[in-house]
Amino acid sequence: MGKSAGQAEAHRQAPGNQPKTARGEATRKAILGAAERVIGAKGYNDASIGHITSEAGVAQGTFYIYFKTKEEVFSELVLEMGRLVRHTIAEATQGIENRLDAEKAGLQAFLEFVRAHPDLYRIVQEALFVDPNAYHEYYVTFADGYCSGLSAAEKAGQISKGDVETRAWALMGIARALGEQLIIFKSEKSIGEIVDTAYDLIANGLKP
Amino acid sequence: MGKSAGQAEAHRQAPGNQPKTARGEATRKAILGAAERVIGAKGYNDASIGHITSEAGVAQGTFYIYFKTKEEVFSELVLEMGRLVRHTIAEATQGIENRLDAEKAGLQAFLEFVRAHPDLYRIVQEALFVDPNAYHEYYVTFADGYCSGLSAAEKAGQISKGDVETRAWALMGIARALGEQLIIFKSEKSIGEIVDTAYDLIANGLKP
DNA sequence: ATGAAACATGAATACTGATTCATGTTTCAT
């Protein structure tokens, strides 16, 4: 929804080639979607261009009309995941005044997102090896936002005092581990149960 | 022929070939160490057998005397990492009666280990893609131990009540994220500072 | 209607790198 006038921004992308017609647009999207499924399922190295293009229903050469290299699609997927996750969480916590409540809602939204997009999740993990830069950007951007939120809450007296950066990483770590338990280790628990337990830990700690 | 008793089981390892002399033992160790350094630095896919053997100072073919495939060395490294981490933490928390104190000491030991063995850390992460089985085993074994510890502490009234499994994953997630911040994101913070902040969060939560 | 730009094709290219193998060399129990 958020209408960012024109696609000019792109910040620092190096597009192999942007499509100029509706037809091209559709093809590019098909390839991107196929890449997400195939790379998510088989991993970066076992996902060949051939696999991706055949999943997309186009010829192999078509791939290179829209992407300069295999790595480029991958990077784009990581970026997309970042945008999506941040957007999802922002939406889920919008308007929640209390930080602890926001923490809970955000965790819930994150876990639901992860369950809905297991492929994208794996792709981010693999970025550490395929595209460390994208991996960095993903987490640093996330951590920055987290830090600001915690700082504000601390100033407002909504949470106790403590180094926000370490806390941000610790909280991200909880979300990540629970997401992983869900999709990599196929936990049977409901997201609601997980969130309740985790929230209690985050809010009150382990002390009796 | 003369095929008899021999290599029956060894629990579940699938050794390409165990060395039978001191010379072979040394060569195998050299290859394993080289693999750790090279794979840790370049990642699994960019680390070729040629790189590994030349780092080890042996010929390429020698690799296959001791390992059936490239994947096999990798698996062995993950296993070794698991053993080492568990041992390190067990040692650091030995004799500590109170669970919260043990939690703190364990986290500190883990972070120190990670800082000392950044290569091994990356290797475990990559196992999710190269050898999902080893990855599973690594975390499930760890989680199991964690669960028992938390259950006992809960029964002893040392910590509050809560689903131990979710808690175990959350706590592992904290440790992992902080370790990652340390070595992947090159945080400047001292381990002591990090542990103090994280411990406060784990023990008391965020509530003011 | 039309031609230039955009899009699409898939076979050919070019290269990498894991694994094998035929051939030596070393070790060690006897």
Next chain:
DNA sequence: ATGAAACATGAATCAGTATTCATGTTTCAT
């Protein structure tokens, strides 16, 4: 001392696959 097993070599094999390219087809502004 000796020969069989263990160890070592590195060139050759073999398969996969990212990327290019010469050749069509479609789109659309004029």
